[in-house]
Amino acid sequence: xxxxxxxxxxxxxxxxxxxxxxxxxxxxxxxxxxxxxxxxxxxxxxxxxxxxxxxxxxxxxxxxxxxxxxxxxxxxxxxxxxxxxxxxxxxxxxxxxxxxxxxxxxxxxxxxxxxxxxxxxxxxxxxxxxxxxxxxxxxxxxxxxxxxxxxxxxxxxxxxxxxxxxxxxxxxxxxxxxxxxxxxxxxxxxxxxxxxxxxxxxxxxxxxxxxxxxxxxxxxxxxxxxxxxxxxxxxxxxxxxxxxxxxxxxxxxxxxxxxxxxxxxxxxxxxxxxxxxxxxxxxxxxxxxxxxxxxxxxxxxxxxxxxxxxxxxxxxxxxxxxxxxxxxxxxxxxxxxxxxxxxxxxxxxxxxxxxxxxxxxxxxxxxxxxxxxxxxxxxxxxxxxxxxxxxxxxxxxxxxxxxxxxxxxxxxxxxxxxxxxxxxxxxxxxxxxxxxxxxxxxxxxxxxxxxxxxxxxxxxxxxxxxxxxxxxxxxxxxxxxxxxxxxxxxxxxxxxxxxxxxxxxxxxxxxxxxxxxxxxxxxxxxxxxxxxxxxxxxxxxxxxxxxxxxxxxxxxxxxxxxxxxxxxxxxxxxxxxxxxxxxxxxxxxxxxxxxxxxxxxxxxxxxxxxxxxxxxxxxxxxxxxxxxxxxxxxxxxxxxxxxxxxxxxxxxxxxxxxxxxxxxxxxxxxxxxxxxxxxxxxxxxxxxxxxxxxxxxxxxxxxxxxxxxxxxxxxxxxxxxxxxxxxxxxxxxxxxxxxxxxxxxxxxxxxxxxxxxxxxxxxxxxxxxxxxxxxxxxxxxxxxxx
Amino acid sequence: xxxxxxxxxxxxxxxxxxxxxxxxxxxxxxxxxxxxxxxxxxxxxxxxxxxxxxxxxxxxxxxxxxxxxxxxxxxxxxxxxxxxxxxxxxxxxxxxxxxxxxxxxxxxxxxxxxxxxxxxxxxxxxxxxxxxxxxxxxxxxxxxxxxxxxxxxxxxxxxxxxxxxxxxxxxxxxxx
Numbered sequence: 004x005x006x007x008x009x010x011x012x013x014x015x016x017x018x019x020x021x022x023x024x025x026x027x028x029x030x031x032x033x034x035x036x037x038x039x040x041x042x043x044x045x046x047x048x049x050x051x052x053x054x055x056x057x058x059x060x061x062x063x064x065x066x067x068x069x070x071x072x073x074x075x076x077x078x079x080x081x082x083x084x085x086x087x088x089x090x091x092x093x094x095x096x097x098x099x100x101x102x103x104x105x106x107x108x109x110x111x112x113x114x115x116x117x118x119x120x121x122x123x124x125x126x127x128x129x130x131x132x133x134x135x136x137x138x139x140x141x142x143x144x145x146x147x148x149x150x151x152x153x154x155x156x157x158x159x160x161x162x163x164x165x166x167x168x169x170x171x172x173x174x175x176x177x178x179x180x181x182x183x184x185x186x187x188x189x190x191x192x193x194x195x196x197x198x199x200x201x202x203x204x205x206x207x208x209x210x211x212x213x214x215x216x217x218x219x220x221x222x223x224x225x226x227x228x229x230x231x232x233x234x235x236x237x238x239x240x241x242x243x244x245x246x247x248x249x250x251x252x253x254x255x256x257x258x259x260x261x262x263x264x265x266x267x268x269x270x271x272x273x274x275x276x277x278x279x280x281x282x283x284x285x286x287x288x289x290x291x292x293x294x295x296x297x298x299x300x301x302x303x304x305x306x307x308x309x310x311x312x313x314x315x316x317x318x319x320x321x322x323x324x325x326x327x328x329x330x331x332x333x334x335x336x337x338x339x340x341x342x343x344x345x346x347x348x349x350x351x352x353x354x355x356x357x358x359x360x361x362x363x364x365x366x367x368x369x370x371x372x373x374x375x376x377x378x379x380x381x382x383x384x385x386x387x388x389x390x391x392x393x394x395x396x397x398x399x400x401x402x403x404x405x406x407x408x409x410x411x412x413x414x415x416x417x418x419x420x421x422x423x424x425x426x427x428x429x430x431x432x433x434x435x436x437x438x439x440x441x442x443x444x445x446x447x448x449x450x451x452x453x454x455x456x457x458x459x460x461x462x463x464x465x466x467x468x469x470x471x472x473x474x475x476x477x478x479x480x481x482x483x484x485x486x487x488x489x490x491x492x493x494x495x496x497x498x499x500x501x502x503x504x505x506x507x508x509x510x511x512x513x514x515x516x517x518x519x520x521x522x523x524x525x526x527x528x529x530x531x532x533x534x535x536x537x538x539x540x541x542x543x544x545x546x547x548x549x550x551x552x553x554x555x556x557x558x559x560x561x562x563x564x565x566x567x568x569x570x571x572x573x574x575x576x577x578x579x580x581x582x583x584x585x586x587x588x589x590x591x592x593x594x595x596x597x598x599x600x601x602x603x604x605x606x607x608x609x610x611x612x613x614x615x616x617x618x619x620x621x622x623x624x625x626x627x628x629x630x631x632x633x634x635x636x637x638x639x640x641x642x643x644x645x646x647x648x649x650x651x652x653x654x655x656x657x658x659x660x661x662x663x664x665x666x667x668x669x670x671x672x673x674x675x676x677x678x679x680x681x682x683x684x685x686x687x688x689x690x691x692x693x694x695x696x697x698x699x700x701x702x703x704x705x706x707x708x709x710x711x712x713x714x715x716x717x718x719x720x721x722x723x724x725x726x727x728x729x730x731x732x733x734x735x736x737x738x739x740x741x742x743x744x745x746x747x748x749x750x751x752x753x754x755x756x757x758x759x760x761x762x763x764x765x766x767x768x769x770x771x772x773x774x775x776x777x778x779x780x781x782x783x784x785x786x787x788x789x
Numbered sequence: 790x791x792x793x794x795x796x797x798x799x800x801x802x803x804x805x806x807x808x809x810x811x812x813x814x815x816x817x818x819x820x821x822x823x824x825x826x827x828x829x830x831x832x833x834x835x836x837x838x839x840x841x842x843x844x845x846x847x848x849x850x851x852x853x854x855x856x857x858x859x860x861x862x863x864x865x866x867x868x869x870x871x872x873x874x875x876x877x878x879x880x881x882x883x884x885x886x887x888x889x890x891x892x893x894x895x896x897x898x899x900x901x902x903x904x905x906x907x908x909x910x911x912x913x914x915x916x917x918x919x920x921x922x923x924x925x926x927x928x929x930x931x932x933x934x935x936x937x938x939x940x941x942x943x944x945x946x947x948x949x950x951x952x953x954x955x956x957x958x959x960x961x962x963x964x965x
Binding site: 008009010012013014015016017018020021024025027028029031032033035036037038039040362363365366 | 799802804807808811812815816819820821823824829832833836837840841843844845897900901904910911912913919920923924949950954
């Protein structure tokens, strides 16, 4: 066994716990204990707070006072130190302020500084310190920075109870380690109203002060960064936060669920708000959270930069999202559900790949809407290009809860007859970096591209650009008529070098512009395993670039290959900003499906910025929940705002959305009736409707959106056999996706039920996709049982 | 048994008993938390969260499993919560954000953190399994009981991890 094997490394003993930490933890736990057992508690922590303490509580910041209710030990502890420090703060800072006013250099330091402050600063007074009300405790310089940063984020949140707890306790811990020397220390509380941290004063405590000081400096930077993201809260204001306590439970392992209690609900409150923090530069409904972090993490993962990036498993990055929660139309603000159409299917392919390897997929890789939309459904297609959708609405009984109903909303994009197909100007942008050498990467790319050639017209043009150590042109735009040339060029590709994705993209766009076809389709097909670690290294910059080109009429589709470092979130973000499709190709069959069967839909957009909105009728619908589309949620006002980007739909694409509703009067509600809200009077003439569907879209060459409206009737005319069957099948897929996410809302549904439903609704299944699905469910069953 | 008696008294609301219980088990909690995150300050955070949570969920302990097993489960859950809250602040730069501790094994620590992160992404429950079996030296059956899966699941996970490590090794030697 190697000395640095996993086993041996793990055997390493943990260090001795720090006595101060132990005391702090004990105290915190006892306080919590006292809160739970107030009548029996005999601990000092439960003593009523003295007047002075109450006063101090008042003096503390509002965001802290809430925390102090649950941690009286903190306020108690802070009593003496706090009083002393306020006193010293006021006197001391007045004196020092006076002295330092003559010293411009220090006053300079005092401004909100972008650079991290030196870890050892002299006691510098903060204007805020003069205001005794803000003097908290003298402790924990390291906590300061973090705290300020947290507060920056907490701007949009409700008080974050859990953190306050740990924050307070941490402060206290530091206090225990270095007993605050009140006669030297001048406390400088963070300027709370402005989250940017300015100067941190370090108590020149002899003991443990230096390490936290450095941490403090780092955290200061951190807070500045978070300050940035705060700006973007204002700009993009997101709402994809909804998370119920059950959600949180769901994410913990099933076994752990048993020990959940109100504690979790506290976290929930905190999370609900804090999740709102979005990213800059993405005004769309979907945000690729954490992709920047992804870049950095990736660099960190490769031990020798410059050398071949070692292929690795389990480094695939997925954006984290929370499941849609149950909403009530009777509640103001929950009446309307708005989301963007999504025709991506990458999630299904990825899940399939994982399951084929006998592993349950990461929960965040399972996006229900992409799994549902992977399959073709028989929703009737629209008849004209001008009105490209003909929504199909089917109401059926929900298999996930007795008494509940499912509302299927299916649209199918207008199918372009071959003669109506515009000319295509395609640029294949192919990653040939060293990581592409696996059999399911570059070789599969070559095969797939050859398949694609078969579905193009001879007059269409294809160019090939590769990127690796340097970006290079392999084939200038060549008509598909000269197929041999293109095939030869594809065959000549060999993997090697590191990835310079950004340069490659720039070159590809340049080529596409050269042969731009005004009336045609101009599209870049990016084939990659997901690494863009050289070049325009900021993903935001890259996204911005793609977005600008989109305005010019050049779109980008991302075809993901292979596994190991697939950057799903980046692929999704790029494709979305580039008005394209993100597909994940794991087998040649999948290539066949995406590039041949669906060539029309992948290449020819028939409607842009397709948004769906359902307004529920509170008189007939007690609760509703949208299955999937979490990462596609839009704000209500975005629906009518043509400047807000949304998903595009290609020729023949089907988009399916499923709502699960609990009709009024049915005893299957997840949320009990609110005691204090009065029921709204039912609007006249709508008593037979569950809701109202609106679809907005833009025709490919138009800037102004069009609207399709249709009521959702409680008893819609009975759908045809084929449609009924497809409703069944999509329900099975939706059930499966939800089971993979943890089965939070699917009641007693089991994999067996899914298999039964899917088998019953399999239909003709000419390409075998639906049979594959059944196999996949069986694999999930096995993987889970292992 | 004295420990059971303590737990019963604590469950009944006796804070002295609870305090003794904390004294008895803080080390266990902290050590396991440390093994989870390999960082003292973070481990202290997690341990503290676990202690707080112990106060509220002790009542749910039913004496069916060994108390330490139950405790492991609690610490795991707290560690996961903690990790999620960190992720919220800092996305997934956990590895990066961990300041180095000043010991000579810093390199090993970073490598191990990387391994643990990989395990976590390899599948649900992988990291927990590795910690319980390799770090705590529990049997597959015990680890299974804690994680609420069967013994064979644990064995399969260990096997999968070995395979993963083997592949990793092979790659490392290749690229040298």
